[in-house]
Amino acid sequence: MGAMPQSVAVRCPACSHEHQYAAVAYPCACGAPVAPPLDPRGVPVAVRHRAWAEEWVTVRCAACGRSGQWPRPELGCPCGTVLRIPVTGTLSSAGPAAAPPTPGARTPVPPRCRAPFVPVPIRTARDAVTAAALYLRWLGYRDIRRADQRPPAGIGLAAPGLLAQVDPTVRPASVRDVECLWLTAMAESARCVYFSLAGYATEGRVRADALGVPLFVLDLAGTPQPVNDHADALVSPAR
Structure with a gap:
């Protein structure tokens, strides 16, 4: 993730409660942990409704260069509001380049x-x-x-x-x-x-x-x- 912080401060827009949030890391196919890069300057958004296309973010693995779809970071506030945590625009981490898999291939x-x-x-x-x-x-x-x-x-x-x-x-x-x-x-x-x-x-x-x-x-x-x-x-x- 380069110089990105491991966690960010998140303030709930509904109750103003402040949380410290760290993105969950998931295992890439190569075995390396991958986590969406959080945007410390972003503003969390309350989730009002769900849309499948909005549930995922594209993140590049730093170890092997694969890009994959991972669950978008979210946080549940005790007040009942579900917050969508902002991520950086590039949604990729620094790491060695690798040729992507052939489209459609398993x-x-x-x-x-x-x-x-x-x-x-x-x-x-x-x-x-x-x-x-x-x-x-x-x-x-x-x-x-x-x-x-x-x-x-x-x-x-x-x-x-x-x-x-x-x-x-x-x-x-x-x-x-x-x-x-x-x-x-x-x-x-x-x-x-x-x-x-x-x-x-x-x-x-x-x-x-x-x-x-x-x-x-x-x-x-x-x-x-x-x-x-x-x-x-x-x-x-x-x-």
Whole structure:
């Protein structure tokens, strides 16, 4: 991050309470920690409504030069206001240059070079989506975005060659949920993966095994746990 400070003072515009905020660092595919560069002169903005395009910032890894999409820094004030923390305009850190991946290409990282996954605690539905997106990035998928088609339940994520569904509800995913994801992925000639906060109905797990759909359960600590052999294979070094 060069000379950027590790933390900045943030004053809530609603109650004038002052906080000291430090950006959360996430692991790049190369294993190096990456955090959005904070703007100490910027003014925090209260989040009134959510838009997917505004939830992410582009940050360049100082170690390998990769640019990736990371969650935009936010802070919850005790008064109930959610503050969006300003970042610098360049959104990149100094570091050795590297050729970017070929657009549209999936470049999985060799497992021996993969750093341990750093989870994001899940308190909201947005946290569940963030945790799943970070996990897919950790697995080596790039250009993760909101899927074009909205699934019957939860949120759809897409990357080149992959379609994922994140279900943050308290209802176990059903056989219909699994089949709809699989059919949509088949139509797009992509593989698919399902993340659920409440687990899966027995029929859903059986159908996923038959269709080859990897199933993960999101624990509240934010670490996806594989629940079938297809999920184990997706995480396996031999995939």
